[in-house]
Amino acid sequence: MQHFGSDILTVADRLTDAYVEVFTAPPWDHRDPAATRKEFRQRLEVDAHRPGFRAALSLAADGEVDGFVTGWVTQAPFPADRAYGEVTRRLGADRVDALLVGAFEIDELGVRARTRGTGLGKQLLSALTATAPAGRAWLLTWDQAHATLAFYRRMGWREPEPLPGRATGVVVFLSPFSGGDRGAAVTESGG
Template identity: 70%
Template sequence: MRYFGLDILDFADELTEAYVEVFTAPPWEHRDAEATRAAFRERLETDARRPGFRAVLAMSDDGEVEGFVTGWITQGPFRTDRAYGKVTSRIGADRVNELLIGAFEIDELGVRSHARGTGLGRRLLSALTATGRGPRGRAWLLAWNQAHDTLAFYRRIGWQEPEPMPGNETDIVVFLSPR
């Protein structure tokens, strides 16, 4: 495992290729590889500069990224771009402020297909949350509700889902790190 801050940009090409492989395969096969590549690379340039940004990469002996996890400290006010509005809708603004602001946000976690089933995803997540918890001592993430294997993985390793606000279920699921 290799730990990174802003220097993750030195491995941006390798990380981007791993990201595209993971996030254009099922259940994300509807995504265009080139558009996914461009969007992730652009986001990475910005995300690496966020307060508290950290990344962990698992590299093969030949320098290929086998798995990755990135995140940062969630700042207030809570964002509204990407899927963040759905987070607020799902758990409510008060719980966003109570549970997520100041916590460490896991943004991306991915393991290439040839490395799945080895415990690498769990090790990556553990490595990042061990050093990357926010001032409130917790971490959080969101996942798409159609990524059934991903949801099962987080549940299996003890991540908890705050109850959604009545009538406000969305296509994302929020998870809080185990206590």
């Protein structure tokens, strides 16, 4: 496992290849590979310079990326672009501030099909969350990524209940070390 900061851009082509393979396969197979490649590469150029950006990659003997995880500390004010608006709608601004701002955000986690079932996803996730501020980490994923949802639940990640009538197309997870959802129910899912 290799750890990176903004120097992730030195392996951006290999990381992008892995990202496209992972995130254009089911359940994301509705995504166009060329558009996914371009969008991810552009995002990576920006994300690599976020405060607290970190990444971990697992490289195969041939130098190709078998798995990856990226993230950073969520800064205030909580963003509204990408899927962040859905997170705020789902949890409410007060809970977002209490639970997510200042916590380490896992932005991307992916493992190529050839290495699934080896524990690599768990290793990658642990590599970045082990040093999360006060053990606080979070992530979001698509509610239709059923295998992904089951993976996070098996790892002990917990889902803050959405506000009544506020379910969205994303699911938010808090790391097992994040403490409770101060003042609101957290689903303790097993799986």
